[in-house]
Amino acid sequence: MWSNFIRFMAPARCRLCHAPTPAEGLCRDCRARLPRPERACPQCALPLPAGSTDALCGECLSDPPAFDRAHVPLLYSPPLDGLIAGLKYHGRLAHARLLIEAFGPPPAGPPPDCLIPVPLHPARLRTRGFNQAAELARLLAERAGLPWDGDSLVRIRAAPAQRASGRRQRLRNVRGAFAWRGRAPCPPRVALVDDVVTTGATARAAAACLKRAGAQWVEIWAVARTPENEGRRTGDPASPADGDL
Secondary structure (H helix, E strand, C coil), X not given: CHHHHXXXXXXXXXCCCCCECCCCECCHHHHHHCCCCCCECCCCCCECCCCCCCCCCHHHHHCCCCCCEEECCEECCXXXXXXXXXXXXXXXXHHXXXXXXXHCCCCCCCCCCEXXXXXXXXXXXXXXXXXXXXXXXXXXXXXXXXXXXCCCEEECCCCCCCCCCCHHHHHHHCCCCEEEXXXXXXXXXXXXXXXXXXXXXXXXXXXXXXXXXXXXXXXXXXXXXXXXXXXXXXXXXXXXXXXXX
């Protein structure tokens, strides 16, 4: 009775516009206004130019990544970038559920055998106190009824902060950065989970590691994709963080 009284006196409000909502989270209007690409490369989720008739982006055609497809439904733009920054930099773990709500249902097709979050290097994990990708993977697994494994894929080499780096430098930064430490080979079908895809450099390196460990199909599940493959300009405070895909 007390909880019902509290809900009556202080109804849930949208975390973005603060309008009353049936439940804590995002209201219908704010969900509808979240930034989405009109058309994207099905393999890496890079937004494609208006009027493009190409099946894949030029990068995936010229230099195919180790992962097989990407499901990244949103763009890294306001107001979504603020929710991601709140989770990653300010420890607002409640934002993880908002991001999963924004992510929506899992993609159609055969489900993965396991969800695997992109790991942080131990030093960065100690500094941050949590891995935002693991928080998202746990909630996605709960929603989809799938197992997740946050221990087997590890980051063995730290990299400098990625936000000021272009694609080529990011590729060099993550070369040989991951290892499979699972007791068994990697499951055949896995989804690699993170919050943001920027250039795809981290996704390429992590997916290649998973393929070497036994995966036959690797797909990317992330909340948002930067509008351009090189990411945002150096020094932009809204730029994605160091470990982004």
